Amino acid sequence: MFGGKIKGNTAKKMRVSLQAECQNCFGLCCTALNIVASSDFAMNKAAGTPCLHLQADYSCHIHSSLREKGFKGCTVFDCLGAGQMVSQTTFKGQDWRKHPQIAENMFRVFPIMEQLYEMMAYLAEALSYEVSSSLAEKLHNQFEQLQHLTRQDADTLLAIDIMTYRMPINALLLETSEHIRHHLISKVSDAKTKRKYNYRGVDWVGKNFKGKDLTATDLRGAYLIAANLQNADLRGVDFIGVDLRDADLSGANLSTSMFLTQMQINSAKGNHKTILPAHLKRPSHWND
Numbered sequence: 385m386f387g388g389k390i391k392g393n394t395a396k397k398m399r400v401s402l403q404a405e406c407q408n409c410f411g412l413c414c415t416a417l418n419i420v421a422s423s424d425f426a427m428n429k430a431a432g433t434p435c436l437h438l439q440a441d442y443s444c445h446i447h448s449s450l451r452e453k454g455f456k457g458c459t460v461f462d463c464l465g466a467g468q469m470v471s472q473t474t475f476k477g478q479d480w481r482k483h484p485q486i487a488e489n490m491f492r493v494f495p496i497m498e499q500l501y502e503m504m505a506y507l508a509e510a511l512s513y514e515v516s517s518s519l520a521e522k523l524h525n526q527f528e529q530l531q532h533l534t535r536q537d538a539d540t541l542l543a544i545d546i547m548t549y550r551m552p553i554n555a556l557l558l559e560t561s562e563h564i565r566h567h568l569i570s571k572v573s574d575a576k577t578k579r580k581y582n583y584r585g586v587d588w589v590g591k592n593f594k595g596k597d598l599t600a601t602d603l604r605g606a607y608l609i610a611a612n613l614q615n616a617d618l619r620g621v622d623f624i625g626v627d628l629r630d631a632d633l634s635g636a637n638l639s640t641s642m643f644l645t646q647m648q649i650n651s652a653k654g655n656h657k658t659i660l661p662a663h664l665k666r667p668s669h670w671n672d
């Protein structure tokens with residue numbers, strides 16, 4: 385069943401299922417989370433308190449001008465579908481405004497569901513690569529285990545110790561990344577294989593990599609805030625946990641970048657020449 389790459393359609397279906405449907409959510413990202421005032425969010429907001437701009441129908445009063453009004457972070461956030469899962473499945477479509485007795489638990493479940501969905505998205509991507517049957521089977525089993533958890537009741541979800549899932553999943557994602565990147569590196573010339581490929585956790589805030597070849601580099605957990613990555617070759621780069629806020633990706637080639645998320649792309653700058661992986665959308669705020 386798991387011979388090499390899991391059937392393309394299955395992996396694609398898994399990814400497609402991880403999409404936010406705000407119309408089926410009770411404004412959980414605008415209510416449940418604790419937000420500290422910064423350049424991304426113009427005011428402090430305590431966890432469990434609805435944002436002042438959240439309307440009675442759970443739409444945002446300033447939706448069309450979030451960036452201009454200092455709420456850039458709201459255009460970046462992506463729950464991947466955790467919001468509608470908590471609203472419609474865990475709490476069976478009960479609105480926390482009409483049923484205030486469920487509000488506290490609903491708001492506590494949301495960040496847990498969000499983390500489960502984040503891990504599922506990474507696993508779905510890993511399953512889209514050509515990896516060994518045994519690795520594909522382990523990835524698939526983890527995905528199914530998480531999917532099963534997402535369907536549990538609120539008490540079960542609240543009792544989850546997320547780290548017990550994160551650690552083995554991280555090891556599998558790392559194995560996937562190394563396998564794919566080594567394959568890419570083995571195809572380049574000897575001169576290029578001598579360059580360093582591991583820059584995990586590096587601080588490259590504001591650095592200039594314009595036009596640089598960073599293919600197949602492991603950048604896990606790196607800080608690339610406001611870095612200049614214009615026209616850089618970023619194919620095969622592992623982007624797990626990379627902080628790309630305000631990094632300039634104009635003209636960069638990210639077509640086969642690994643574990644890059646919509647939130648990372650939303651937080652960066654880019655233009656119509658930026659080549660994105662097929663599963664990611666070009667943010668509407670990118671100036672072309």
Ligand code: SF4
Pocket residue numbers: 413414415435436437438439443444445446447455458
């Ligand atoms: S500003 Fe709008 S999108 Fe942002 S948290 Fe408030 S209601 Fe939600």
